[in-house]
Amino acid sequence: MSRHLAALLLVAGSLRAQTSGAIAGHVRNASTAQPIAMARVVLDGGPQGALTDSSGAYRIRAVRAGWHALRVDVIGYRGARRDSVLVRSGETSIVDVALQPAALQVDTAVVVEAVSDPVLDPLVTADVQRITADEIRRLPLTTLDEAIALTAGTVGESYRGGRLGQQAFIIDGLGVKNQLDAASGPLGVRVPPDMLTEASLVTNGFSARYGQAVSGLVNVVTRDGGEPWWGRVAYESDRLFAGAGDLGLDRLVAAVEGPVGRSGGFVAVADAEGRLDADPVQAPPPDDPRDPRAANPAMLPHNSGERLDLGAKLRLSLGRRQTLRLFALRSAEQRLLYDPTYKYDLDDAPAQRVRGTLASGHLQHVADAFVADVRIGWFQREFLRGALVQPPDYAFGAFTGTTFRFLGEDLARHQDTAAARAPIPGFGIPDYSERTPWGVPAFFVGGAPRGEVAWNRYDELRGQLDVAFGAGSAVDVNVGAEATRQRVRTFQRVLAYLPADAGAPPPTAADFRPLLGAAYAEASLRGGDFVVTGGLRYDRFAPGSDVPGAGAARASVNPRFAFSTVLPGATFVASWGRFSQTPDYQFLVDAAFDDSTRTGRFRRGNPNLGFEHATQYEFSLRARPSRELTTRVNVYIKELDGLVASVPLGLDPDSTVFGNADYGTVRGLELIVERELRGGWGARLAYTLQTAQATASDAYQLTRRIRIDPGGDTINPARVEYPLDYDRRHGLLVVLQGRVPDRAGPRIAGGRPFGGLEAAAIFRYNSGLPFTRTNATGDTLVGLPNSWRLPPNHALDALVRLPLRAAGMRGAVYLDVRNVLNRRNVEAVRRDNGDTRPTEQAVAEMADAAYRAHPEPIPYESPRYRPAADLNRDGVIAGAAELLPMYEAAARDFTQPVFFYGTRRLLRLGMEVGF
């Protein structure tokens, strides 16, 4: 067994906490290479530390991710200090120290550079893909979500075929989840990238400490604040670019960090972004020059968005053994939502506002025998969607500086379903728009908003206790428990201009207080050349007695097991785990929601829903062929069960109810090859091959009658498995980074302006997602669900960054380009023909049907009159010869593909200054 291998086997990293890792190594005599026992290793001059054993080995558990300092002292030797030891969560950094005997006159001790090698560390059984804040700034990435999307097996916010909302977030060890409607809504808080130490996605085998996630964990470790005081201000915009290069972007970031007292730290970040088009798409321009979109096809109106994220953290040392961390995060986002139906009456189109707050306290006690963490967190999220009281005024770019106010907002907040049965004040009755270029009453709506008011608020108070200790030199044990008290309040009203029960579904509201609980125990045993990790997690949730019809509390026991062994130059890991997730609370209660294809929908909730489950088997082989190069191969099978779906109760589509009715299987292969950034360049290649199938994809999707060709037999409901919405068979991601040395490049005007220049590129290639074909009327499927495929898509993003130094300040200028080639990726198609545009026949049929519904002439004084359509100039547009061409033009305008495409080329030019 090689010394290197032996060293690895002796490495004992901590699995207990996703916010911490471990430091381990050996202390030896620099002259004789003999191990030194009883040497004292101290972390950051504080209470954490360890003594070396007879073999000179030591290990310090529960070391928070980030940079640390080590000091090694023992009688008879000169002390040694290492200031820059990087610890990553879930990993062990190896720091071997060689001490000079005190009698020898040598200036410095010899210290082996600290190495953290998650690739070969057998204690890292979880499949972890991480990114640091520094990497986010060097790559064409702006948000944490974009950074996580770089991981293999990710499709948007779907991880390994999982549905939206099947992931959980861990922020500094505290679980955070939008338990109300994660399947259809955002988390509500965003961690500004400048607050990050690192972020990682864990997709399997994750510690029994964490649950509530069937597909993956997004683990975020924030900065702790340190010495010295420093700050960064950055401004990004696309103002300087003309035409389609300017989509109304402005972003301002300010961050400050520094020491507090002798051993504390403080961090604060503000990150604000506004976009006049918050969801720019690469849709083709309209064919008809009369269409106003032809003037600027790059930007959609009434599609702006502004967001503000504020984060602050205070770390205080309460003595030698205790550290207190206080963290606060506040996010607010408000968006105007472009609705093609309201293209010509934008003031009546909907808007949305989401606000979230997270406040937490974390007390850590480090004793000789154990480390204990107590965490308390309060999370609140409020969501509101509907029509604005008045259109917003823009103060600077897309920033309004005011809070959106919505029609019916007070009614919704008070959940006054009685008052909401009457038409809500402010909502008129929408009618066909009179402002279109076509004039005819068809397709486009205006005069009043749709009539939707959707509000919900989610609060939770969570307490966590985690204890880590060793049971002998070869065993690490982690135990803990958590309890969460939640409150869910919802309100929904559709067609608010109509009285309920007179064409509109009744308003719905819910107010209940669920209770979640969990407990876990986990142990890692290190053998001769293997490591065995086993854990057990107990999850429990109760909707609360104020949910009508709710039964007893539900419980689930979830074992986790992993075995890893070290092979020559590689590590093999086999893991098996069962994961349970509480269903979104939105499925427990009735819902009334606006369905743009119909007249308002009503879905009955099921208060007796149970957990959704996944059981995953995974085999991983990780190797380091060379110092810079690492490879990973993961093969996994995940069996899904109890997924929430819509179950029909009768012939009326609105009679469906939610139930744990669906099951499926995800199988995949991931290949990841990475070259670290050394010698001026680095690269990462990740390929994923995956199939994801289940009996249904979306809990809100109706189970329709399925006609199986060619026999015409009808099966309802179907128990056939078909691809999930996120079944992306092939995914390829290539990341390239390069850096020009500081003193390289041509000398110009006495300097080297290109010294330190950094460039990065991200190339993505993905095979197409599945979709479902229907007949022309949309009520019968053609083939099995999701049996058709979208075309593949690819995109290239790039970032060029030039550091600058002037007037004593450091800074940088950077150009970030997304979708450099401006590729038009198809992300959705029409279900009736599998294309982005309707057929000419479909357009003609639409126009004809609209004309027959309104064949009346349009006189001169009508706001619908269009001079070009009055072919005989008699002051009246009448008859099929004059009216039908306008209906056809309107049909083409209405059916032009806008949201069927991915993002267009996005440019941003940024400047940052550090101080």
Place this chain on the structure above:
Amino acid sequence: MSVRPRPRVLAIAGALVFLACGHEQPFRPGTYGPEGPFNPSSLSRLTLNPRDDRTPAWTPDGEWIWYSAERNDRQDLDHCLGRLPAGGGARVETRCHLTLAAEDSTDVLEAPAPAADGRLAYVHVNGRIGAVTPYGGQLTVTSADGGDPQRILRLPSPPLGRRGFDRATQVRWLGGDTLVFIAELWIYVQNDLAGIRDTIETGVGIETMVLGAAVPERIPDTDWASSVSVGDTAGVLYYTLNGDSRVFRRDRATGDTATIYDFGTLGVARDVQVRAGRLVAVVGGSVTAAWDVNLGALVQNDEGGWLYWMDFPGGAPMLVSDSARFRRPALSPDGRRIVAELRGPGGSDLWLAELP
């Protein structure tokens, strides 16, 4: 010379240049309707609606014309109020009675009266679709944006020491919170054997209504009035009587009444308006007036007449058109334009006459 400030100055200047650049803007819908009247001339047609357009009224600033338009795109045969630009063109605003319950009845909004502060008074009558007689109606006032409709007077109005009436028409503002209008009887004539179906609107007097008051008041000595208008000041009213060729002026403060003009042999005068040194009226034409012994009323059946204008005082009546019969003319505040209903076989449309 020190060059140290330069990098900082350059950085600040660069940032200012950056911020000074504006953003591109997304597309916005344009304006697509016509401008100006259709085939403009001294007498041009404002509306070409195949259904009825009636009761025009100018806004006090002379910029807009409110009127009642019968919709041709709804099966409930509603009449809505529309607002046209003064020179003609496309309606810029339409106000209808749009509620869920309104879809199974005919709602007629007519006789708009815009106030200087933007409020709009009008008459709202509703009834079963296709019925000859309505359920009832009301005199309504809304705020400038069309919201907050307030019922001022329920119709029909019962006898209150004088004859009751069915409808209100020729509604005008007297200033402040007072309205004046013609109280009308509506007589429904139906003879299915003869295939006759007709409605006769005949004035029975001039009423004033203070907003918030319980009941309207009859102006003395105005029984059987056929039209009323307000002069250049709110203290003066001009009116005509059924079957009479004279135009009367009444001082509201003193009650003094005088004949200011007699059209004599030209015929029965009605629909009079006097302002800005001009007088307009409909005279003669297809109009009859007779005492109805059953109703005990002087009933005037008016199918339209000749539209006259004249400088007043001192001018002679000038015919706007010798081939078209009009009703309910509206004289612009500057006295230079007349908008009136032109009665034809298919119904009525609005026409605009430019005066010299």
